Each structure stands twice: as C-alpha cells, then as structure tokens.
Amino acid sequence: xxxxxxxxxNRMRGxxxxxxxxxxxxxxxxxxxxxxxxxxxxxxxxxxxxxLRHWFAAxxxxxxxxxxxxxxxxxxxxxxxxHVPTGAGKTYAAYLxxxxxxxxxxxxxxxxxxxxxxxxxSRDIEQALREPLMALDVDLDVESRTGDTSASVKxxxxxxxxxxxxxxxxxxxxxxxxxxxxEHFASxxxxxxDEWHELLASKRGTQVELALARLRHFAPxxxxxALSATLANLDEAARAVVGxxxxxxxxxxxxxxxxxxxxxxxxxxxxxxxxxxxxxxxLPRVADWLDPTQSTLLFTxxxxxAERWYEGLRYLRPEWAHLLALHHGSIxxxxxxxxxxxxxxxSLRLVVCTSSLDLGVDFGPVERVIQIGSPKGIGRxxxxxxxxxxxxxxxxxxxxxxxxxxxLVEMAAARDAIARREVEPRAPLSKPxxxxxxxxxxxxxxxxFTREALRExxxxxxxxxxxxxxxxEWTLALVxxxxxxxxxxxxxxxxxxxxGRFRVPDARLxxxxxxxIGTISSDASVQLRYWSGGKLGTVEESYVSRLKPGDTFxxxxxxxxxxxxxxxxxxxxPAKAKATQTPRWGGSRLPLSTxxxxxxRRTLEAARQGDVTRDEIAAxxxxxxxxxxxxxxxxxxxxxxxxxxxxxxxxxxxxxxxxRLVHEGLAALLALRFTRLQxxxxxxxxxxxxxELLTPTxxxxxxxxxxxxxxxxxxxxxxxxxxxLSELARRQFRDIARVAGLVMPGLxxxxxxxxxxxxxxxxxYDVFVKYDPDNLLLRQARREVLEQQFEQGxxxxxxxxxxxxxxxxxxxPRPSPLAFPLVxxxxxxxxxxxxxxxxxxxxxxxWSQADARPA
Numbered sequence: 001x002x003x004x005x006x007x008x009x010n011r012m013r014g015x016x017x018x019x020x021x022x023x024x025x026x027x028x029x030x031x032x033x034x035x036x037x038x039x040x041x042x043x044x045x046x047x048x049x050x051x052l053r054h055w056f057a058a059x060x061x062x063x064x065x066x067x068x069x070x071x072x073x074x075x076x077x078x079x080x081x082x083h084v085p086t087g088a089g090k091t092y093a094a095y096l097x098x099x100x101x102x103x104x105x106x107x108x109x110x111x112x113x114x115x116x117x118x119x120x121x122s123r124d125i126e127q128a129l130r131e132p133l134m135a136l137d138v139d140l141d142v143e144s145r146t147g148d149t150s151a152s153v154k155x156x157x158x159x160x161x162x163x164x165x166x167x168x169x170x171x172x173x174x175x176x177x178x179x180x181x182x183e184h185f186a187s188x189x190x191x192x193x194d195e196w197h198e199l200l201a202s203k204r205g206t207q208v209e210l211a212l213a214r215l216r217h218f219a220p221x222x223x224x225x226a227l228s229a230t231l232a233n234l235d236e237a238a239r240a241v242v243g244x245x246x247x248x249x250x251x252x253x254x255x256x257x258x259x260x261x262x263x264x265x266x267x268x269x270x271x272x273x274x275x276x277x278x279x280x281x282x283l284p285r286v287a288d289w290l291d292p293t294q295s296t297l298l299f300t301x302x303x304x305x306a307e308r309w310y311e312g313l314r315y316l317r318p319e320w321a322h323l324l325a326l327h328h329g330s331i332x333x334x335x336x337x338x339x340x341x342x343x344x345x346x347s348l349r350l351v352v353c354t355s356s357l358d359l360g361v362d363f364g365p366v367e368r369v370i371q372i373g374s375p376k377g378i379g380r381x382x383x384x385x386x387x388x389x390x391x392x393x394x395x396x397x398x399x400x401x402x403x404x405x406x407x408l409v410e411m412a413a414a415r416d417a418i419a420r421r422e423v424e425p426r427a428p429l430s431k432p433x434x435x436x437x438x439x440x441x442x443x444x445x446x447x448x449f450t451r452e453a454l455r456e457x458x459x460x461x462x463x464x465x466x467x468x469x470x471x472x473e474w475t476l477a478l479v480x481x482x483x484x485x486x487x488x489x490x491x492x493x494x495x496x497x498x499x500g501r502f503r504v505p506d507a508r509l510x511x512x513x514x515x516x517i518g519t520i521s522s523d524a525s526v527q528l529r530y531w532s533g534g535k536l537g538t539v540e541e542s543y544v545s546r547l548k549p550g551d552t553f554x555x556x557x558x559x560x561x562x563x564x565x566x567x568x569x570x571x572x573x574p575a576k577a578k579a580t581q582t583p584r585w586g587g588s589r590l591p592l593s594t595x596x597x598x599x600x601r602r603t604l605e606a607a608r609q610g611d612v613t614r615d616e617i618a619a620x621x622x623x624x625x626x627x628x629x630x631x632x633x634x635x636x637x638x639x640x641x642x643x644x645x646x647x648x649x650x651x652x653x654x655x656x657x658x659x660r661l662v663h664e665g666l667a668a669l670l671a672l673r674f675t676r677l678q679x680x681x682x683x684x685x686x687x688x689x690x691x692e693l694l695t696p697t698x699x700x701x702x703x704x705x706x707x708x709x710x711x712x713x714x715x716x717x718x719x720x721x722x723x724x725l726s727e728l729a730r731r732q733f734r735d736i737a738r739v740a741g742l743v744m745p746g747l748x749x750x751x752x753x754x755x756x757x758x759x760x761x762x763x764x765y766d767v768f769v770k771y772d773p774d775n776l777l778l779r780q781a782r783r784e785v786l787e788q789q790f791e792q793g794x795x796x797x798x799x800x801x802x803x804x805x806x807x808x809x810x811x812x813p814r815p816s817p818l819a820f821p822l823v824x825x826x827x828x829x830x831x832x833x834x835x836x837x838x839x840x841x842x843x844x845x846x847w848s849q850a851d852a853r854p855a
C-alpha cells in the first residue's frame with residue numbers, strides 16, 4: 001500500500017453496555033483488492049454468531065455500534081485497528097466474529113492468535129476468551145503460551161496448537177522458529193494484537209511487524225486487528241499492523257469515559273523547590289485520603305519508589321497490612337499472581353504498583369487510582385486512570401500526588417491536556433537491522449527461507465517498506481558469516497544456504513538463538529533467593545554487584561540482608577536491622593512527553609497573565625510569585641533565559657520546557673557553539689524544565705543568545721562534535737549486538753555476566769570501527785543515540801521554535817526558583833563529605849539572607 005493512502009474509517013456512536021463488557025527495489029505495490037473467489041457463509045449471519053448474540057443478550061448486554069461494525073468488517077475480510085476507550089469492550093469486538101468463524105468451520109489447528117505485550121495478563125485474557133464458548137456447541141481449545149507456561153504444555157503445543165492461542169511477541173517468535181512453523185500457522189484465520197500503542201514505537205513492535213509479515217506468508221487470508229485506547233496517529237498505527245499490501249479499516253466510537261483528575265496539594269510549598277523534596281512529606285496526607293473500603297491502585301514511575309511507598313504505608317498504617325500489597329515486574333511470578341487474584345476478589349484493597357499493572361488486566365473492584373509523582377505523559381495518565389471503574393461509561397478517577405513543588409504545574413498542565421485529549425503520537429521505527437538479523441535466523445530455523453521471497457515478505461512490514469536490496473543483502477551476510485570482518489570465525493556462521501534455501505544447521509547455535517529471542521534490552525537480572533531456597537524475584541546484576549555481605553535493603557516489601565552472590569543468584573536472609581537502601585533499577589527517569597511539555601508551557605503562560613484559578617497553580621503560587629518577582633514566569637512561545645553570578649561562577653539558565661533528553665542535547669550543542677564565539681569551559685546541568693551552563697570566567701551570554709545560535713544547519717555534525725558520541729554509541733552497540741545475535745549471554749548454567757557481555761560487545765565495536773567503519777550496525781548505533789539519547793527530531797523542532805522567537809533574557813541576583821533544581825542537579829553529582837540535604841539547606845540559607853538584605 002502506498003504510504004500516503006489512508007485507512008478506511010468507520011466511526012460509530014455506541015450505546016452503553018453493562019459493566020461486564022470489559023477488556024481484559026521491486027514493482028510498485030497496489031492496494032489489496034477485495035477477493036472475488038467464493039467464500040464460506042459469513043460468520044456474521046451464521047448460527048454460531050446468532051448463538052453468540054443470544055449469549056450477549058442473556059448476559060444483559062447490548063452490543064455497541066462499534067462492536068457491530070467490527071464484526072461486520074471481519075466478515076467482509078477486512079483488517080485494521082479498533083480504537084475505543086479502555087473498558088468499552090474492545091476484546092469482544094475483535095474476538096467474537098473470528099470465534100463464530102472458527103465455530104462455523106469446526107476445524108482443528110490454530111485458528112485465532114491473540115497477541116499481548118504482557119504475559120502477566122494472559123491468564124485474564126484466556127478467561128475472557130473462554131467465556132463465550134458456553135454459547136457454542138463445538139469443542140474448542142483456548143490456551144496460553146508465554147514464558148510462564150509449563151514445559152509439559154509447551155511440549156504438547158509443539159505437536160499441536162490449540163484453535164485459540166494467547167501469546168507474547170517473544171513466544172510468537174519462538175513458535176515461528178520451529179521447524180514445522182508453516183504447517184502450524186497455515187490454518188490461521190485471525191490475529192488480534194492487544195495494546196498496540198504499547199508495542200508500536202519500540203523494537204518489540206518491529207519484531208511483531210516482522211512476525212505478522214511471516215504469518216501473512218504462511219496464511220495469506222489471515223485477518224489482523226489491533227486494539228488500542230490511547231493513540232493519536234491512528235492512520236499510521238493501523239497501517240503498521242496490517243502491512244504495506246493492505247488497506248486497513250479504522251473502527252472507533254464516540255464513547256467518552258470522563259476522567260476525574262484531582263491533585264493532592266501540599267499544605268505549604270517551599271519557594272526553593274527541588275526534585276523529591278516533598279516526597280514522603282505527602283505520605284501522611286495520602287494515607288488520610290485512602291479509604292480501605294475502596295479498592296485503589298497507587299502507581300509509581302519506578303520500582304524503587306514503589307518499594308519505598310509500600311514500606312511507608314505499611315509503617316504508617318499497620319492495621320492495613322492484610323489489605324495492602326506491592327506489585328512490580330521484578331517480584332516473583334507467584335507473588336504477583338497472588339496480588340492480582342486478591343485485587344479481583346477484593347481481599348486486597350490497596351496495591352502499590354508500577355507499569356506492571358498498566359495494561360490489559362481487568363480489576364473490576366478497583367475504583368480509584370493514585371499517581372505518585374508526575375506521569376510525564378498524557379497517554380500514560382489515561383492508561384492508568386482507565387484502570388479505575390473499568391467499565392463502559394464509568395468515570396475514571398485519578399489522584400495526582402506531587403513529589404516536588406514544580407510538579408504541581410505539571411499536574412495542572414496534565415489536567416488541561418487530558419481535557420483536550422492531547423495524546424502523544426507513537427511512530428514505528430525505521431528498519432532497525434539488528435531486529436531484522438534476528439528475524440532472519442528465526443525464519444531460517446522455522447523451515448528455512450529463500451532470499452527473494454523473504455526480502456519481499458520483509459518489505460510488507462511497514463518499518464521495512466524502504467529496505468534496499470543492499471541493506472537486506474548486508475544483513476543476510478551478517479547472519480551467514482558475521483559480515484566481511486568476522487567471516488573467519490565459525491561461531492558467526494549461523495545461517496547456511498543449501499540448494500537456495502537458508503537454514504541453521506548447528507544445533508548449539510539454534511538453541512542459543514531460541515534462548516535469546518527478543519528485543520528487550522536491559523542489565524542482566526539475577527535471581528534473588530532466601531538461603532532456605534524460596535524465590536523472591538529478580539534484581540539487576542549492577543545493583544547486586546555493589547552490595548557487601550551484611551548490607552540491608554528493601555525488596556518485595558521485605559527487609560533483606562545480603563549474604564552472597566554466586567552463579568548469577570543473590571542469596572539473602574530476613575534482616576533484623578532497618579533497611580539502609582532500596583534497589584535502583586535502570587530506566588527510571590522518564591522524560592517529559594511532547595504533549596505534556598506543550599501543555600506545561602501553555603499553563604505557565606496563563607499563570608504569567610495572572611490566571612491562578614486552578615488549585616495546583618494556586619498551591620504553587622508562592623514559587624511562581626517568587627519567580628515573577630526575581631525574574632519572569634516563562635511564556636508559551638518564547639524562551640526565558642537567566643544569567644547570574646555566584647561564588648560558583650557565571651551561570652546561564654535556559655527554560656525551553658522540552659524534556660530532559662532534548663535538554664541534554666541542547667546543552668551540549670549550545671556549549672559547543674558558545675566556544676566558537678569565545679574560549680570557555682562549561683559545566684552542564686539539565687532537567688525536564690531547562691538547562692544550566694556554568695563557566696568560571698565571564699561570558700557574554702546575552703549577546704550570544706541570538707536566533708542564529710539556534711540554527712538547524714549542521715545540527716547532526718555539531719551534536720557529533722559536542723558529545724562523546726563514540727562512547728555513547730559503544731554503549732548502544734551492546735544492545736544492538738545482543739539483538740542481532742553477535743553477542744549471546746550463553747546457555748543455562750553457563751550464563752555470562754553483564755561485564756562479560758559488555759566486554760564482548762566492546763571488542764566487536766572496536767573491531768568494526770577499525771576494520772569496517774561503514775558497518776551498518778555502527779550507523780544504527782549512532783542513529784539510535786541521536787534519537788534515544790537526545791530525541792534528535794524533537795531537538796530540531798525545539799531549535800526551530802527558539803530561533804523563531806526572541807529569547808527573553810533576564811539578569812538575576814541569584815538563581816531563581818526555576819533555576820534552583822538545576823543547581824541541585826549539578827551539586828548532587830559532585831563529591832562532598834556533606835549530605836545533599838545539608839548542602840541544599842546551606843544554599844537556601846545563604847540565598848535567603850541575600851534576599852533579605854536591603855537593595
């Protein structure tokens with residue numbers, strides 16, 4: 001399908017249904033045409049669909065108009081995207097017509113594939129997909145296959161798949177890697193991809209696109225439907241799931257679930273705000289607000305924050321111990337399942353959690369949601385709010401709890417953006433070759449492939465529509481022999497061509513590949529166990545490696561004492577002493593999203609004009625008023641710059657309000673361009689709101705802040721010159737090398753440590769840089785650094801905005817309230833025998849005294 005073609009849209013206004021309808025270089029391609037060959041009777045009108053309608057009616061349900069349209073679209077042979085609010089019944093909209101189709105045909109073999117991003121929700125989905133079977137007089141198997149599935153069930157599924165299978169992207173790739181994959185998937189009639197927004201803009205989404213292209217090859221008539229509730233770019237998302245050779249259908253509905261947003265404002269606000277300074281001071285107020293008779297999820301942005309808030313609530317309200325629980329992705333599966341079951345049956349009323357409970361799971365009893373700290377994005381906020389009152393038409397209720405005073409402004413902005421439905425777009429990635437390399441080996445294991453056929457098949461995946469012959473051949477050479485640089489080493493000869501068909505002949509390499517399928521990159525995790533043998537979960541190796549015997553820490557709501565680390569297992573015992581630390585997992589700093597950043601600038605503009613009507617802005621007014629008196633409140637379109645001199649040196653503070661990642665790139669870029677005007681040495685500090693450049697010698701910042709400074713010309717070259725891209729790319733290459741299969745963690749019982757994997761990847765990186773500088777994986781590493789570390793596209797748009805409007809430059813006697821967090825960010829990275837809190841208090845006292853002096 002040409003990239004400019006637009007999906008067919010079917011927007012239907014629906015009638016509310018009762019509570020239980022919930023979610024748990026080639027010839028040009030033309031659009032897919034309607035098939036004219038005779039077909040079996042439409043499942044939309046056959047006896048099975050009539051029985052399913054009777055089952056619907058017996059439940060007291062009335063189908064939504066969008067559900068009727070989705071069933072009709074499936075009967076027509078369409079594929080596409082169903083986009084309706086959380087809790088409106090997307091699952092049955094996508095599932096009942098395929099189920100009726102399967103019942104009508106009554107054939108064995110896999111008929112319906114249900115893909116979910118989280119294996120934890122597969123049990124709920126399986127239950128939801130089994131329920132309509134009572135209305136059908138047929139024998140249908142509905143099963144799950146995830147990392148949690150038992151070995152015996154997996155062995156049985158290798159011989160015969162059920163008619164309806166629920167699985168994850170990684171498990172699907174494992175199925176495609178089986179020798180008889182083509183036979184197993186040939187009978188497939190429907191694929192349902194749940195929570196498509198969660199996958200779309202990631203390598204997992206790219207992995208799914210390639211898997212779907214393979215399944216379309218095995219079953220050309222298969223119909224594919226994606227489900228989502230929080231997407232902005234619907235056309236692009238729909239095209240990505242159905243592939244380039246089809247015209248997708250969009251099914252949506254004007255079913256609004258009101259979102260009731262409330263903010264728990266602090267009793268007083270410090271005019272010297274800094275990240276986390278409210279923190280636990282809000283804990284007693286949260287405890288007072290909570291009602292154990294109302295089931296509530298308390299979302300945090302990090303696992304370590306979840307651990308601390310759970311411990312704090314348990315300490316403050318010991319009488320709630322039997323109603324309170326903790327849930328995050330590192331806790332052992334059995335404990336997570338216990339918490340999920342307790343939520344559903346109502347025995348657990350208050351659960352502190354992370355994104356592990358964001359998606360899919362239907363916890364009917366949950367009535368309220370709390371967000372600890374800024375959600376950092378509108379889509380994430382809506383997703384979490386949707387966990388409450390998870391039923392059609394019901395009002396979602398979410399309480400924001402700020403962890404620092406400036407988050408009050410973020411929360412006011414989030415409320416405004418939610419009202420405007422300003423959800424962030426999510427775009428598919430552009431042909432990551434590491435994912436393609438992994439897929440080539442997967443296909444070679446799954447019965448093999450021919451060069452021309454697979455190349456054209458891969459191009460039907462939207463992310464690879466522009467893949468050139470040269471790029472495909474280069475990637476194929478990578479998996480055949482490691483490319484021109486590594487061809488002398490047998491371990492890189494994973495795929496061999498035999499009579500024009502590519503296969504994997506080495507059983508050990510085949511096993512290694514299957515064990516390491518997937519695109520999720522993170523620090524190696526180690527098992528956490530009691531000396532007695534009980535499992536607690538997993539924690540990152542980088543954290544455990546810093547522990548000494550006797551150190552105490554919080555994990556899974558328990559106080560633990562570290563004893564020993566052996567064979568990638570950390571052994572612990574219950575601690576009697578107070579825990580001194582909490583594990584800090586990677587990836588804990590979420591940047592401000594585009595939608596929330598824009599809303600925040602708009603909110604500050606309103607405050608600048610004197611609008612203090614919103615509760616959050618009224619609470620934050622001591623800070624904003626101090627900011628206005630000392631400097632200015634930033635405007636919407638322009639950008640505020642502040643200069644001042646302190647005993648530390650000469651400061652420039654700039655507030656674009658574009659998020660931490662953009663500011664990291666912008667700070668490095670400005671420092672470089674400043675040094676071209678005058679020799680200087682800069683220290684840099686950034687946060688989500690702005691950046692600081694500090695130099696020990698005077699610098700003409702105000703004269704330098706001209707529109708030409710923000711030019712987009714030579715942007716990439718300047719970034720490459722301003723940062724140590726080589727070192728950043730080296731780190732990024734580690735993950736790329738693992739996904740591409742150049743570095744393997746090893747077999748069970750002989751797993752490599754993170755340090756070993758890093759060393760292997762670093763060696764390969766150095767070899768490629770020296771002997772193969774045009775290596776496409778090196779280019780990909782640099783491109784990913786620019787996009788992921790600095791959000792290059794967003795940085796370019798920020799520069800365009802700053803160049804279009806004059807910078808408002810103000811000289812201040814001391815750092816303003818907006819600048820204070822940037823100062824704290826910088827000094828927190830310095831080495832001192834004082835605690836951070838002591839240094840902060842000393843700064844506050846010094847600057848307060850300066851403010852008190854007569855002018």
